[in-house]
Amino acid sequence: MKSVLSVLDLTVEFDTPAGRVRAVDGVSFELAPGETLALVGESGSGKTLTALALLGLLPHGARVSTGRAFFGEQNLLRLSERELRKLRGRALAIVFQDPLGALHPMLTIERQLTEVIQAHEGGPRRAARARALVALEEVGLAEPERVLGSHAHELSGGMRQRVLIAMAILLRPAVLFADEPTSALDVTVQVQVLALLAELQRRHGIAIVLISHDLARVAEFAERVQVLYAGRTVEVARTRELFARPLHPYTRGLLASAPRLDGALAFPLPSIQGQPSDLMQRPAGCAFHPRCALVQAGCKTRVPELAQVRGLGERRSACFEVQTLLEAKP
Ligand SMILES: Nc1ncnc2c1ncn2[C@@H]1O[C@H](COP(=O)(O)OP(=O)(O)O)[C@@H](O)[C@H]1O
Ligand code: SF4
Ligand SMILES: [Mg+2]
Numbered sequence: 001m002k003s004v005l006s007v008l009d010l011t012v013e014f015d016t017p018a019g020r021v022r023a024v025d026g027v028s029f030e031l032a033p034g035e036t037l038a039l040v041g042e043s044g045s046g047k048t049l050t051a052l053a054l055l056g057l058l059p060h061g062a063r064v065s066t067g068r069a070f071f072g073e074q075n076l077l078r079l080s081e082r083e084l085r086k087l088r089g090r091a092l093a094i095v096f097q098d099p100l101g102a103l104h105p106m107l108t109i110e111r112q113l114t115e116v117i118q119a120h121e122g123g124p125r126r127a128a129r130a131r132a133l134v135a136l137e138e139v140g141l142a143e144p145e146r147v148l149g150s151h152a153h154e155l156s157g158g159m160r161q162r163v164l165i166a167m168a169i170l171l172r173p174a175v176l177f178a179d180e181p182t183s184a185l186d187v188t189v190q191v192q193v194l195a196l197l198a199e200l201q202r203r204h205g206i207a208i209v210l211i212s213h214d215l216a217r218v219a220e221f222a223e224r225v226q227v228l229y230a231g232r233t234v235e236v237a238r239t240r241e242l243f244a245r246p247l248h249p250y251t252r253g254l255l256a257s258a259p260r261l262d263g264a265l266a267f268p269l270p271s272i273q274g275q276p277s278d279l280m281q282r283p284a285g286c287a288f289h290p291r292c293a294l295v296q297a298g299c300k301t302r303v304p305e306l307a308q309v310r311g312l313g314e315r316r317s318a319c320f321e322v323q324t325l326l327e328a329k330p
Helices: 047-055 081-088 109-121 125-138 144-148 157-170 187-204 215-219 240-244 249-256 322-327
Strands: 005-016 019-031 038-039 062-071 090-094 175-179 207-212 224-229 232-238
Touching: 005 047, 019 038, 019 062, 019 232, 038 047, 038 215, 047 062, 047 090, 047 207, 062 215, 090 157, 109 125, 109 144, 109 157, 109 175, 125 144, 125 157, 157 187, 157 224, 175 187, 187 207, 187 215, 215 224, 215 249, 224 240, 224 249, 232 240, 232 249
Parallel strands: 038 207, 038 224, 090 175, 175 207
Antiparallel strands: 005 019, 005 062, 224 232
């Protein structure tokens, strides 16, 4: 099937007083219509910047230095601010981790939802209000009338996240980025919000890029997983295959502390040692080498390319020792 979003070699850099930092380094992915892809990695691995670059929302000082990102015929990385503004909300939407920060404190929920509709499509306020009400019902809010009249601080964290999801899907985007959408919520609410995203995806065919540092949490909601480390993709696989047999030492480490999808215990590897990579002092060669149990001399000088794993179809890994992992007992 043709991809709804096709990202090729995206690189994002910052100029800092201490020098240039490459925070996203050659990330590529394809997203099929209606698919959920999980982008997973520790804090600082470049997940948020990847999403922000595609939406044209990079913070000051950051810039896309290479890459293409096709949404239909349009290369998102070449569009003007005006063209991007037209796409955001309507075709591409994002839900952030902190719903309180993303909602306006002084405006009612009604005002914020209807403004999204009216800014893109115009039309009378009353019609926009009716649509906002339907959207709030759709995200499972029990008293949508009351929520419409509320301000953000009058709602619980879970309710606020549902409001933000309602706002994101109001105009039926083709692609929704959900950036750590549940990190600020307690565990039961986290599961409910992820289940809600999955339901909306099924009902409306929205493709979702689900960003998380928590591989175990998002696994059952994503068809495929892309693991990032220090701004680079280190492994891509179908979720079940990744859990059954991770083919990068970093993924193995991420999984070691996580329960398996089939309920069995993860294989007996200690969780990952050491600190996440500091981009200002990125290690030479494979950035993961200071933390890697399988490190060889060559890993310290050469950067492993993301490559297909022989005999395993679509699976890709960026590790010189992938054969060792293949031969190891899962
Ligand atoms: N404003 C900034 N100035 C300099 N570097 C930044 C800035 N914002 C982010 N970075 C760098 O980019 C890295 C990746 O950031 P981010 O995409 O937010 O990571 P993630 O979402 O995976 O936690 C950060 O670790 C940091 O080193
Ligand atoms: S390339 Fe070397 S250091 Fe990097 S993950 Fe593979 S074995 Fe470890
Ligand atoms: Mg982030």
